[in-house]
Amino acid sequence: MSRSQVRFIMGTPLVTDTFSPDRWDYIYSLKKGGEARSQKTVSLFFDNDSLTRISGDYRPGASQ
Known part of the structure; x- marks a missing residue:
């Protein structure tokens, strides 16, 4: 996929590293009622x- 295709699907990366422009980082946070x-x-x-x-600790299709 190209960068523009990834940006269309994932959105703009949360962290853009000026020293490593070929790496985009996304951070997702979820708090369900009463849970951590x-x-x-x-x-x-x-x-x-x-x-x-x-790479990362999120895998598509994994149960949350």
Whole structure:
């Protein structure tokens, strides 16, 4: 996927590192009623405007 496609799906990254412009970081926080707040992070890595790698503690399809 290109950067523009990722931005369309994921939105603008929360953290933009000026020293590493090929890395976008997203942080998601959720607090269900009466439960402790949970936080998940996802880092996306690009090479030549193409998404090459995803890392973090959030996995699509995993039960929350």
